[in-house]
Amino acid sequence: MTEPTTDHVTLHLASVLPSVEAVEQTAESFAQKAGFDEDDIGHIALVCREAAVNAVVHGNKYDPGKEVTADFDLTDDALSVRIGDQGSGFNPNEIPDPLAEENLLRTHGRGVFLMRAIMDEVHFRQLTPGTEITLKKHRTTREADK
């Protein structure tokens, strides 16, 4: 894994599945640069990937003419990843709880839940049109020292 030489990068990606891998790999290298431990790096990369899947699949519905933006920002305090799409939006308050008894056997609906479980902060913002999700994980003093 090559670590990025900058602390900030903004990507404008096509709405195709390989973009999701690119987001994951970029998140992994930023998380590594941030000094998170191996488990955290894997989890952070996974949920950034989940957010990118949602942007490509639910948001832009695979239209290669619509962009997915991915913004990675590493500060002394935290790693923030922002994923935007140009889809028709949705209401994040209406996402069913995947831990509820009646949802436990559903084959979908665990992506946003995983993001919330793994990151310290998850915010949604409505774009016109589209959705922007911000995923943030704080560095501990130990990590920021690296």
Add this chain to the structure above:
Amino acid sequence: MTEPTTDHVTLHLASVLPSVEAVEQTAESFAQKAGFDEDDIGHIALVCREAAVNAVVHGNKYDPGKEVTADFDLTDDALSVRIGDQGSGFNPNEIPDPLAEENLLRTHGRGVFLMRAIMDEVHFRQLTPGTEITLKKHRTTREADK
């Protein structure tokens, strides 16, 4: 393959190999929209991928903090694909001819040659820093009618 709903898209990609797949898939969908035949679509997608590989590998050397840009533009006349990197540049006139007897068995050095063989126009431009390559393929009347 989903056709793009626009005739123009600019991507800013991370310097990781999945970006190369994303460029290929996007080129494929634009070539399809342009109405090229199946063989041409495959060839166009291949050489756009080659240009992206060069940008990631030779140009940005996998630094995920350096961007690869990919610009797709479909006009009545032609499909143009522009790939830019932030590397240290090179002299395209110094690329050895892979068809020369002494180069025929080399394991590298066929990428730019394939681009020139398959596209109608291939131009290099030096950026500061980096390289921009433009690949252009003209549509015939039949294709533009689609």
Add this chain to the structure above:
Amino acid sequence: MDIKIRHVEGVTVLDLSGKITMGEGSGQLRSALTDALSAGSKKILVNLGGVSYVDSSGLGELVGGYTTVKNAGGEMKLLNLSKKVKDLLVITKLLTVFDVSEDEASAIASFS
């Protein structure tokens, strides 16, 4: 994803390898399970030892497979989870759904 099929003491073992993610082998597990069920297997052990990576779609694949087998009157268990996959099953409470084991012999023996 790659699936190889073995039969051990009346149990059908599916050895999965690769990734189970959005876009990689979606539906593959389900169809391997359906095949095993139509061939008469009711005891199915899914070996994830070779699986490097599962995302939320992959979790969905596993759950969907579990339901398919259960609805057909069979039993599906999981074997050899990596730490990363196990973490995800804990977070999503799916560890309360699946019967998971780390040792093939005892997993095989555990089928009634």
Add this chain to the structure above:
Amino acid sequence: MDIKIRHVEGVTVLDLSGKITMGEGSGQLRSALTDALSAGSKKILVNLGGVSYVDSSGLGELVGGYTTVKNAGGEMKLLNLSKKVKDLLVITKLLTVFDVSEDEASAIASFS
């Protein structure tokens, strides 16, 4: 890329499948060929029937493999090229380097 190995009438046949591209199985063909050579094979047929995709790096892999076999005193031929792969060999003049055939039986027979 996946490589399966068969032996047919003194010829080692490598059945390749998948993609031969930058990042996908680079070096895999070369090491399979080296293994075959050290096992004493001199007649090697590379079956590209299952190969959907080759890029310029993949062409390089094929050329590199050819050289490896030749330098070891062996012979390497190609079988079952798709139209797309054949087009690339034509454009790059590699069709003048490789012995290519479309029929396994006659390819096997052609080894002296």
